[in-house]
Amino acid sequence: MxxxxxxxxxxxxxxxxxxxxxxxxxxxxxxxxxxxxxxxxxxxxxxxxxxxxxxxxxxCWRRAIAEHPHEAGPYNNLGNALNASGRLDEAKTAYGEAIARRPDFTEAQYNLANVLHALGHRDEAERSFRRALQLNPRLADAHYNLARLLADNGRAAEAQAAYRDALIARPGYAEAHNNLGNLLKDAGRLDEAVGELRAAVADRPDWPDAHFNLGNALRAQDRLADAERAYRDALALRPSFGDALINLGSVLTTLGRFDEAEAAYRRAIAANPDRAEAHCNLGRVIHEQAALGRWARLPEAERAYRDALSRDPGLAAALNNLGNLIGEDGARAEQAEALYRAALRADPEFGAAKQNLAATLLRAGKLSEGWQWYESRFDDDTSARPLDPSVFGCPQWRGEALAGKSLVVVAEQGFGDSIQFCRYLPMLASRGASALTVVCPPALVSLLASVDGLTRCVPFDAAATLPPHEFWCFVMSLPARFETTLDSIPSATPYVHAQAARIGYWGNRLPARRFKVGVVWSGEPRPWVADSFGAFSRRWLDARLCAPLLDTPGVAFVSLHKGATARAQLAALPERLRPLDPMDEVADFADTAAIVASLDLVISVDTSVAHLAGALGKPVWVLLHSNADWRWLDARDDSPWYPTARLFRQASPGDWTEVIARVADELRATLRFP
Incomplete structure (x- = not known):
């Protein structure tokens, strides 16, 4: 014994x-x-x-080393203790001694790799992980940690492969599924990412981070309802999960469920009052509600933005959003400009701040600098371009001499934008361009073809079939190329023309011997474009608010609307107030131009018809909300872009009733004193 x-x-x-x-x-x-x-x-x-x-x-371990200097185990165990106490360099030495005594000591190789990674010695760590895996290819944690190292080093494809190896070695490895899913999401392989993250959730259903990451991948797929459920699953497991609360709030904001989004952000703030992002997002969701009619909440939104900045003075999103809010008040335009500049100092690549600064400068009449910033409009989202300019196989025109050169001009953004800026096309022709082509939406082809100096005008889907050109340019870059200032705006009208045959046709369909007024009270909703801060909807009003105007005696009103939303509003008006609606037969803007040419006046909110009337040289009264688009400038009732335009601005945010009453009075006065 x-x-x-x-x-x-x-x-x-x-x-x-x-x-x-x-x-x-x-x-x-x-x-x-x-x-x-x-x-x-x-x-x-x-x-x-x-x-x-x-x-x-x-x-004890050091005694074991002293008394048994050829044994590898004590060195490895001592290394583990030193590693746990943060003495990484000593741990590295101990693991190295263990490996020197037993080169096939897999555990020591693996432990050494982890310490080297922690010390930032990435190349050495990678070599140690790979040695450990040569000794034992089934060592799942070594594959996993190697993958983390590769991901940290920006080698995403290799990291993905290493995570897959970890999953082969250990099926059901939730952490590997999770991290692989995140890498796939970052690579844009969203279906695969969702699959991996669902596997992570299945393997560890009590892991809130996996639910959160699944929510992020679903959100990237624009599957907002599914993302919401994933974030709520994460929060059920960890109610104070700040990132999940913030991302849930963002999803709810996108879904237009502002009260619920606000509640989520307030929970995030309660969990961490110093989280600047939560205060910023709270300000945004309150601001969104204010811009859609709850104007009394603007000071509350401003406080939230300032709370964010008190915690993080360089938070670019808060600086930008506060600039948007302050910009609601034209008297504080200089403060808004300063905030956008501060946001760009904090984040020089912040596309929204660039565009907001551009709009603020342009609205203030500082056109030279404004056009320069406006050129960044596609920096953040090239998919917002109407087409990929590489289809033309030529460089972008930046002001080079055009004599003997051909140029294709690409329409962009809304119909009204193209109508406003096609005024520059004759100026291009006057520079000696040998060929001048316009590519635009089909609805604009016949209208824009009437502009002087064009060689051809074709729809977007014909762009790839065009003959070669020397240059291409977006239509809204033309003011910058011509270095346009307030004094040099090409304001002569008309610069688009209605066709005589169409004028004759439509003129015969309108009432005779009465003062004829075209009306536009709304644009058509664009479900594919976010209506952030009421960017579109606050420009429009309900037809029923126009009743005092439509009740003006001696006027034949003509609706210039196309679209289901406006038609539904038209039908809701009392029959005696309904304008004549000829738009069922309108094929394109050339037809609308012929109708406008047959009218005495157009009264329109800020939409494409207002630009069309101005471009035709027709008298047009434009109804503007209190924070109008930059092209209408600040505090003016006229427009240097359209000599025949009069501007009627809201005196207070959201108050269309006063505007309509003022316009109705002006119309009655016009009829009394023609």
Whole structure:
């Protein structure tokens, strides 16, 4: 019978039952001898470690090393202790000694790799991970940590492969599914990402981070209802999960459920009052509500933005959004400009701030600088371009000499934008362009073809069939190319023309011998474009608010609307107030131009028909909300772009009633004093 064997077995039994002090008592006789048995020293060290007696644990391992210098195990275990206490350089040395004594010591190779990674020695760490995996290809954690290292080093494709190897070695490895899913999401492989993240959730349904990451991938797919459920699952597991609350709030904001979004952001702030992003997003959702009619909440939104900036003065989103809010008040335009500039100092690539600064400068009449910033409009989202200009196989025109050169001009954004800026086309022709082509939406082809100097005008789907050109340019870049200032705006009208045959046709269909007024009270909703801060809807009003205007005696009103929304509003008017509606037969803007040419006046909100009337040189009264688009400038009732235009602005945000009353009075006065 071997007393040491019995004592060691007894100590091991105590250790297995977490009776570490009893294990040390059993080991004491063995430790009293020199040299002590290496297993006894190792077990004693582990017991001391479990009892948080770190100095004694380290002493035991160092004694084992001194008394058994050829044994690799004590070096590895000492390295683990040093690693756990943050003494990484010493741990690195200990693991290296273990490997020197046993080159095939897989655990030591793996541990060394982890320490090297923690020390930032990425190349050495990678080599150690790969050595460990050569020794044991089934070491799932080594594949996993190698993948993390590769991802940290920007080698995403290799990291994906390493995570897949980890999953082969250990099916159901939730962390590997999760991290692989995140990499796939970042790579834009969203279907695969969702699959991996659903696997992570299935493997660890109680892991809130996996639900959160699944929500992010679903959100990237624009599957907002599914993303909402994933975020709520994460929050059910961790109610104070700030990132999940913030992202849930963002999804709810996009869905237009502003009250619920606001509640989510307030929960995020309650969980972490110093989280600047939560305050910023709270300000935004309140601001969104204000812009859609709850104007009294603007000061509350401003406080939230300022709360964000008090916590993070360089938070670009808060600076930009506060600029948007302050810009609601034309008297504070200079403050808004300063905020956008501050946002761009914080984040020079912040596309929204660039465009907001551009709009603020242009609205203030600072056109030269404004056009320069406006050129960034596609920086953040090239998909917003009407087509990929590479189809033309030629460089963008930036003001080079055009004599003998051909140029294709690409329409962009809304119909009204193209109508407003096609005024520059004759100026291009006057520079000696040998051929001048316009590419535009089909509805504009016949109208824009009437502009002087054009060689051809074709729809977007014909762009790829055009003959070669020397240059191309977006139509809204033309003011910058011509260095347009307030004094040099090409304002001569008409610059588009209605066709005589169409004028004759439509003129015969309109009432005779009465003052004829075309009306437009609304645009058509664009479901594919976010209506952030009421960018579109606040420009429009309900037809029923126009009743005092439509009740003007002696006027034949003509609706210039196309679209289901406007038609529904028209039908809701009392029959005696309904304008004549000829638009069922209108094929394109050339037809609308012929109708407008047959009218005495157009009264329109800020939509394409207002630009069409102005471009035709027809008298047009434009109804503008309080924070009107930049092209109408600040605090003016006329327009340097359209000499025949009069502008009627809201006196207070959202108040169309006063505007309509003023326009109705002006119309009656016009009829009395033609």
């Amino acid at each position: 071997n007393p040491d064997h019995d004592a060691y077995q007894q100590a091991a039994s105590h250790y297995s039952n977490a009776r570490y002090d009893d294990a040390l008592i059993a080991l004491a006789p063995m430790l009293a001898r020199t040299p002590a048995h290496v297993e006894a020293l190792d077990l004693a060290a582990v017991c001391c470690y479990q009892l948080n007696r770190m100095e004694e644990a380290e002493a």
